[in-house]
Amino acid sequence: MDSKTLTHLQRLEAESIHIMREVVAEAENPVMLYSVGKDSAVMLHLAKKAFYPAPPPFPLLHVDTTWKFQDMYKLRDKAAKDAGMELLVYQNPEAVERGINPFDHGGLHTDMWKTEGLKQALDKYGFDAAFGGARRDEEKARAKERVFSFRSANHRWDPKNQRPELWRLYNARKAKGESVRVFPISNWTELDIWQYIHLEGIEIVPLYFSAPRPTVVRDGLILMVDDERFPLDGEEPVMRSVRFRTLGCYPLTGAVESEAKTLPDVIQEMLLTTTSERQGRAIDHDQAASMEKKKQEGYF
Amino acid sequence: MNTQEPIYKTDALIAENIEQYLETHQHKTMLRFITCGSVDDGKSTLIGRLLYDSKMIFEDQLATLEADSKRSGTQGEEIDFALLVDGLAAEREQGITIDVAYRFFTTEKRKFIVADTPGHEQYTRNMVTGASTADLAVILIDARKGILTQTRRHSYLVKLLGIRHVVLAVNKMDLVDYSQEVFDKIVSDYTAFAAEIGIETFTPIPISGFKGDNITGPSENTPWYDGVSLLPHLEEVEVEDSREQASPFRMQVQWVNRPNLDFRGFAGLVSSGQVRPGDEVRVLPSGKTSTVARIVALEGDRDLAVAGESITLTLADEIDCSRGQVIVASQSPLEVADQFESTIVWMDEHELLPGRAYWMKIGTQTISATVAEPKYEVNVNTQEHLASKTLDLNAIGVANITTDREIPFAPYDENRDLGGFILIDKITNQTVAAGMLHFALRRAQNVHWQATDITRDNHAEMKNQKPAVLWLTGLSGSGKSTIANIVEKKLARMNRHTFLLDGDNVRHGLNKDLGFTEADRVENIRRVGEVAKLMTDAGLIVITAFISPFRSERDMVRSMMQPGEFVEVFVDTPLEVAESRDVKGLYAKARSGKLKNFTGIDSPYEHPESPELRIDTTEMTPEEAADLIIARLIP
Numbered sequence: 001m002d003s004k005t006l007t008h009l010q011r012l013e014a015e016s017i018h019i020m021r022e023v024v025a026e027a028e029n030p031v032m033l034y035s036v037g038k039d040s041a042v043m044l045h046l047a048k049k050a051f052y053p054a055p056p057p058f059p060l061l062h063v064d065t066t067w068k069f070q071d072m073y074k075l076r077d078k079a080a081k082d083a084g085m086e087l088l089v090y091q092n093p094e095a096v097e098r099g100i101n102p103f104d105h106g107g108l109h110t111d112m113w114k115t116e117g118l119k120q121a122l123d124k125y126g127f128d129a130a131f132g133g134a135r136r137d138e139e140k141a142r143a144k145e146r147v148f149s150f151r152s153a154n155h156r157w158d159p160k161n162q163r164p165e166l167w168r169l170y171n172a173r174k175a176k177g178e179s180v181r182v183f184p185i186s187n188w189t190e191l192d193i194w195q196y197i198h199l200e201g202i203e204i205v206p207l208y209f210s211a212p213r214p215t216v217v218r219d220g221l222i223l224m225v226d227d228e229r230f231p232l233d234g235e236e237p238v239m240r241s242v243r244f245r246t247l248g249c250y251p252l253t254g255a256v257e258s259e260a261k262t263l264p265d266v267i268q269e270m271l272l273t274t275t276s277e278r279q280g281r282a283i284d285h286d287q288a289a290s291m292e293k294k295k296q297e298g299y300f
Numbered sequence: 301m302n303t304q305e306p307i308y309k310t311d312a313l314i315a316e317n318i319e320q321y322l323e324t325h326q327h328k329t330m331l332r333f334i335t336c337g338s339v340d341d342g343k344s345t346l347i348g349r350l351l352y353d354s355k356m357i358f359e360d361q362l363a364t365l366e367a368d369s370k371r372s373g374t375q376g377e378e379i380d381f382a383l384l385v386d387g388l389a390a391e392r393e394q395g396i397t398i399d400v401a402y403r404f405f406t407t408e409k410r411k412f413i414v415a416d417t418p419g420h421e422q423y424t425r426n427m428v429t430g431a432s433t434a435d436l437a438v439i440l441i442d443a444r445k446g447i448l449t450q451t452r453r454h455s456y457l458v459k460l461l462g463i464r465h466v467v468l469a470v471n472k473m474d475l476v477d478y479s480q481e482v483f484d485k486i487v488s489d490y491t492a493f494a495a496e497i498g499i500e501t502f503t504p505i506p507i508s509g510f511k512g513d514n515i516t517g518p519s520e521n522t523p524w525y526d527g528v529s530l531l532p533h534l535e536e537v538e539v540e541d542s543r544e545q546a547s548p549f550r551m552q553v554q555w556v557n558r559p560n561l562d563f564r565g566f567a568g569l570v571s572s573g574q575v576r577p578g579d580e581v582r583v584l585p586s587g588k589t590s591t592v593a594r595i596v597a598l599e600g601d602r603d604l605a606v607a608g609e610s611i612t613l614t615l616a617d618e619i620d621c622s623r624g625q626v627i628v629a630s631q632s633p634l635e636v637a638d639q640f641e642s643t644i645v646w647m648d649e650h651e652l653l654p655g656r657a658y659w660m661k662i663g664t665q666t667i668s669a670t671v672a673e674p675k676y677e678v679n680v681n682t683q684e685h686l687a688s689k690t691l692d693l694n695a696i697g698v699a700n701i702t703t704d705r706e707i708p709f710a711p712y713d714e715n716r717d718l719g720g721f722i723l724i725d726k727i728t729n730q731t732v733a734a735g736m737l738h739f740a741l742r743r744a745q746n747v748h749w750q751a752t753d754i755t756r757d758n759h760a761e762m763k764n765q766k767p768a769v770l771w772l773t774g775l776s777g778s779g780k781s782t783i784a785n786i787v788e789k790k791l792a793r794m795n796r797h798t799f800l801l802d803g804d805n806v807r808h809g810l811n812k813d814l815g816f817t818e819a820d821r822v823e824n825i826r827r828v829g830e831v832a833k834l835m836t837d838a839g840l841i842v843i844t845a846f847i848s849p850f851r852s853e854r855d856m857v858r859s860m861m862q863p864g865e866f867v868e869v870f871v872d873t874p875l876e877v878a879e880s881r882d883v884k885g886l887y888a889k890a891r892s893g894k895l896k897n898f899t900g901i902d903s904p905y906e907h908p909e910s911p912e913l914r915i916d917t918t919e920m921t922p923e924e925a926a927d928l929i930i931a932r933l934i935p
Contacts, residue, residue, distance in 0.1 A: 003542040004574075004606045008330035008411035017610035018569045021554045025623055025664070050567070052598040052612065054559035136402050143401040163731040164400075164425060164647055166432040167720045168569065169661050173729040187413055189404045191325075199326060268318040 009196055012188055016043075017050040018168060019147060019184040020131065024057055026172040027129035027180070031088075033118075034060040034080075036072040037247045038204050039133035041079070042193050043185055045202050047131075048083055055084035061130070063121055064091045065113035067102060067249035069226050075205050090121035102251040103231055109249070119155045128179050129172070137189045147186050153177035194267045208266060210243040210258040221254035245270070324408065329539050334415040334430045334463070336454035337440030342471045346440065346509030347403055347416055350531065353516050354405040400430045409535045424680055424694040425647045427457050428734055432720065435540060436465035438530075443476045443506070447489050449681045452497075456683055459497050460643065460696070460736075462713055465537050466494075466502035469530065473522065474508040480524040497683060505530055544607035548632035549573030549581070550710070550718060552663035553625050557612055565596055565612040566621055568664070571717040573629060574606045575613065580630040583621045584708035589630050590615040624665030626708045626718070634708040634718065637740030642701045643678075644671065646691035648725070648732035654690065655823040657856045658732065659724035660703060663717050668704040668859070670826075671723070673819075675699060690819055691733075700741060712736035726852055759839035763797045767836035768933060769861055773848045773908065774871030775900050776886055777878035779917050779925070780845035783871060786926035788843055794934070799835055801828055803846040816897040822853055829857035836865060841933070849899045851906040869929055870911040875900045877918060 006014075023030050032047060034040050047056040060080050080087035092100075095112040102109040122130060136143045146162045148170050163171050174180060185193075197204060214225045214237035223230075225237045230251065242255035243266070256273075260266045313321050337343040403414040415430030417423070431437065437458040441451055458466060468490055476482045487504045494502055505514055506522050507530055513519035514529045528536070550571045557565035575581075579592045593614045595602040605611045613627075621627070628634055646652055652671060660669035674697035677688035691697045712719030723733040760767050770787065772780040781802055788800045807814070811827055814820040825848050832842045848854055858866040878900070879887040890898035897903045908914075913932050915925045 003545040004604065005329060005539070005541050006606070006608050007326060008328045009326065011330045011608060014569060014608055014610040018554070021567055021610070022664075025555045049598045050610065051557065053563060053565075053596065054557055137404045143403060164429040164722075164734070166429050166722060166734045167716055168433075169663075169720070169722050171661060171722060171724050171729070171731045173659070173724055175729060187402065187404070189406070189411075191406065192411070195322065195326060198322060264318045264322060267322065268314055271314045271321075 009192065009199065012185075012192060013046060013049070013196075015168075015187065016046045016184040019170070019182065020047055020050045020056075022170050022172065023129050023131070023180075023182050024051070029125070029127050030058040030129040030131070031061045031122075031125065031127040032056070032058055032131040033133070034062050034076065034087075035133065035247075036062070036068070036076045036079075036205060037133070038193055038197060038208060039135065039185060039188075041202050041204050042188070042196055043131060043133045044079060044083060045200060046184065058131075059086040059088050061088045061090065061121060061125075061127075063114060063117045064089050065109070065117070065249050066091060066096070067109075067113075067229075067251060069205070069207055069224070069247065069250045069253075071205050071207050072247060075203070079203070088121070088125065090117060090124070092117035092120055101229070102249055109252075122155070122179060128174070129182055130179065131182050131184060133185055134183045135188050135190070135193075136183075136186050145183070145186075147183055148172060149181045149183065150174065151179050151181060155179070190270065191267075194263070194270060198263045198267065205247060207244045207247060209262070210241050210260050210265075212239045213242050213255070214238070215240045215242060215255060222257065223253070224250055224255055226250040325406075328406070328408075328410055330411045330413070331436060331534060331537065331539060332413045332415065332434050333436040333438060333534065334417065334427070334434040334458075335438045335440060336417070336427065336458065337450075337471075341440040341442050342509045343416070343440050346438075346469070346471065346507070346515075347414055349509045349512060349515060350412075350414070351403065351405050353512070353531070354407055400426050407531065407535055412534065423453070424457065424645065424696065427454070428461060428645050428647075431457060431461040431463060432716070432734070434461070434463050436467065436534070436537060437463045438467045438469050439502075440469050440471050441486060441490075443470050443472045443479075443482055443486065446486050447493060451490075452493065452682070453680050455494065455499060456497055456678075456680060459499050462716065462736075464540075466499055467530070467533065468502050468504040470504060470506045471509055473506045473513060474511045478506070478513070478519075478521045480522075483525070503528070503533060505533065541606070541608070544572050545574050547572035547607075547715070549575045549579065549627075549629040550634065550715065551575070551611075551613075551627045552665070552717060553621060553623055553627060554664045556622055563614070564618075565614050566627060567610070567612045568627070569610045569717075570605055570607050571663075572607045572715055574604060575611075576604050577601075581615070581627050582630040582633055583619060584626045584628060584634055585636045585706055586620060586625070587633070588619040588621075590617040590619050592616075624663070626663070628708075634710055635740055636706045636708050638703045638706045639741040640701050640703075640709070640737045641698065641739055641741060642721075642735045642737050643696065643698050644674075644691060644701075644723075644733050644735040646693060646695045646697075646733050648730055649693055650725075650732070651693070651818075652691040652697075652733070653819050653822045653852075654699075655819070655826045656850075656852050657704075657726065657859070659726055660701070660721050661724060662707065662709065662719075662721035662737075665707060666724075667707065669723070670702050672700040672702070689817075701735070701737075709737050709740070711738055713738075726855065756837040756839065759837065761839075763839040765796055765839065765841065766865075767839050767862075768841050768865050768867055769832050769836060769857070770841070770843045770867050770869060770929060770933065771848070771854065771857065772843070772845045772869045772871050773854060773911075775873055775875060775878045775905055776847055776898070777881045777883055778871045778873035779922055780847075780871050782922045783915070783925045783929070784843045784845040786922055787929050790926055790930055791841060791843075794930075796841055797839065798841045798843060801832060801842060801844045801846075806846075816903075818850075818897070818903070821849065825850075825853040825857065829853075829860050832857065833860050836861060847899050847905070849903065849905040851908070854908065867913065867929075867932060868908055868911040870908045870914045871917060871925075872914055873917045 062076055092112055100109055100112050134142055146165050151157055215222050216235045216237055222242055240257060241259060243258045243260060244253060244255050258269060260269045335343050401416045403416055405412050415434055417426040417430040439454050470483055470486050483506045506525050507514045513521050516531045517529050551568040553566050554568040557567050575592060577592050577594055581592055582589045593616045595605050596612045654673040655670055657668045657670050660667050674688050674691060676685040677695055677697040679686055680696055710718035719737045721735050722731050725732050772784055774780050784800055788798050791798045811824050814824050835842045889895040890901040899905050
């Protein structure tokens, strides 16, 4: 019998789909966290494949900070509609009320909008399983996290008390009140993600591609002046040909100067580049184990 | 540092022709491997080296690495690659890692996923986890030390988990002057040992992870070695596709896709073989047959699906098929059984309790299963067989396992999905063990349930009553036996047919071989449960008076009975009160240490969470308690 050799992308795709179906079969009320980035885009595409011809049997949840790029909001709404899925948008009411923003509040911004916002949203809807698009290659602490990551009733992650994952067997049982974060694309690398987007023709936010954009430079980061809320300290925004390697809140996300206007150009630049992906995120610049600490507190 | 030019530089192609590069890389295959060895063997250094040589390290990471190397590295001024792959902060400060970490790198030909399982007390659990998904194992040996106890342990686990490709990486060759003699001696020693434990072939390579010898290409320091280098070997070794696809078609149904009344798809990951529309298939365990109608996919229907792919298929006939069932090639069905011999790796702090019911997850099916007392435990270092009544954390043993229903399966050696399982504690939900099924026990195939003409309903009707089990649980001295006795007398006066099973009495006969260890207590209750079940089948009202301290066993007995027939009565007496009564003088003995494993003193009592009835003996007399119980039974 002739055998067909599966490529690495086919193997990864099969594994991710398997994980998603396991969650849908075993969880009571799953949700997919959707951040509109390229990893979310791949995850959503995999979900469509996993449950076709049915639409994915869970809603999308966007934990919004109100400070995302405008292009991200546009694609968010379109992607949910195209997939035939319900889109839930959650904004932490306390952060709304206090007007928390990245310019005045520093670390509190991430803490209140994202960490607290996520916990509140999960509690509000009673979700017991949440898909996230984290990859193990992003950061050293993530290399050790399980695909199924259990959280106590108050959302804390205990790195010493995670269940062993053998073969393709995931133990999804949990007590009432506990929840599980599931990372179906754990084993994908940044290159895998880009190749898959290229191969499958997945729509991503145009910010990943280079274009002339109004920017200022602060603390060594090129920041895009995406709307009128950006406080300009007598600075004049400069049009630069830039793109983003990772997307978050626009005042916290550094751009890179680039001429990469197509997907192959972007991949080419990524491969030839000499700094790692998370460099553009202000959140990681504190200290070696910053991500681990955030995760224990409940950050995704 | 490294005298060789990395051969995996692809910058030129990326810069000149990205489209061609992408085309090449879209055809890469994937290899998962595990590295076995301790920190001293240079394992982390080797992995760091592979990442470095395959250019998976960026400048900012390199800068951090250089800074870290100076601060806490062990290699002086040189880059300490080991720091690249250490992880969590607390562990990093202690210089230990206690888990499985997954690393990724890629070359022109393959994507690699490396399971890194550093060795410490938790070694067995971690390595078994990492090895369960590996296609290949790299067993590291320090050239200065040769084959050690841990090499034997690693090799045994590699064999146990059925990893087909083994590389013996003799590391730190730079520290033995690249001596061929040293290398040959280690290879010859290992050859003898490998044959002993059943590893048929392996690939020995002399390397230095630190200096980079024979990693990406031949080293000039080992002119006597004309074999393959590590990375090229990892790139060339055969992946599992052809072997997996040559086996008959098997797919465990994961989820039934039912978007509307006209569509019913069966979703799952193809475990082995190939499938095409028109293939005749059989659904197990029911045995019903049908034909594959379509293989449905987002991008359009497919005409072929193979092992390793997640698919959705539809069948030509409307037959029952749900999650946990297995769709197989109709001409090659699987064996179906409910008793097996298995090897079990215990992974929990709390030891195996033979006879206790655990959840068993095998493929997409979760069922209830009990493990018998181990036939033997295996000393993971020497592979000797030891007698053992249980399995502790990191122990490996061979034991029979019984499931509460028949399941389709394959021996683990043939199919990891259909023969590999985990056990889950029903109360804590922790994964407590991993196991591998070897074969079905004859008994399961030959002993069939004998259907009798006089049914349990007939028995009950003749007695004009509804059978039930009144299960009294509570501390020693709480008054269970006293209350049970009164209940039985009152029921007898009401012409009810009853039987009282008392803890002490049962231990004089049926259970006289059992002691008071946790494992024996579990078995004690299991047997009492079985006897109570037979008696309810005979139509009786059974009253039991056992301490029965563990929730799991009480729940197990509950699950053996018909719904509603099990009435859990918690005879609730505070320990001080029970102890002050001390009718049999047992508490005094336990307090003085003359009596071990006494419930409430040095063995726990797990309170019922939602008993049908709770009797507070500090507030009512035994008579009143008995009336309350009877009122619950006969309203």
